[in-house]
Amino acid sequence: MNPQYWLVKQEPEAYSWADLVKDGKTQWTGVRNYQARIHLRSMKNKDFVLFYHSVSDKKIVGIAKIVKEAYPDPTATEGDWVCVDIAPFKPLKNPVTLETIKSIPALSQIGLIRQSRLSVMPLSPEEFSTLCHLGGITL
């Protein structure tokens, strides 16, 4: 089955790409939004995940991969929430800024812009490939 493509957001002060690289992999916990949960549950092993630094950085900085599919979020004290495990795959040679994303017509429909508060969102294969290209990465 073909991989799917996703984008996750995190404030670098809370958990950065560098933290992920240092840790080797991490549990993507703490998502408490129904729409984001739907996306977490749809993730499959080996799917690609672009890692976006929000707020202070506003750049996509790296590509991660799903290494464990959705399971109960150990940080959830109530409610039916899930997390996945992700591991770093490749850093972007050139981080792609929000400003750049906004300036590219092919990315005008991207969830990052259309639904700015959603923290886990799908990307179309075209969007993913455009972003990799902008990031200086050939897969």
Added chain:
DNA sequence: GCCAACGTTGGC
């Protein structure tokens, strides 16, 4: 079931 109030996120 509606909606006002309130809290959070995240860009500017």
Added chain:
DNA sequence: GCCAACGTTGGC
């Protein structure tokens, strides 16, 4: 620091 967008809560 401000504010728009959006989710949640609670009164009715």
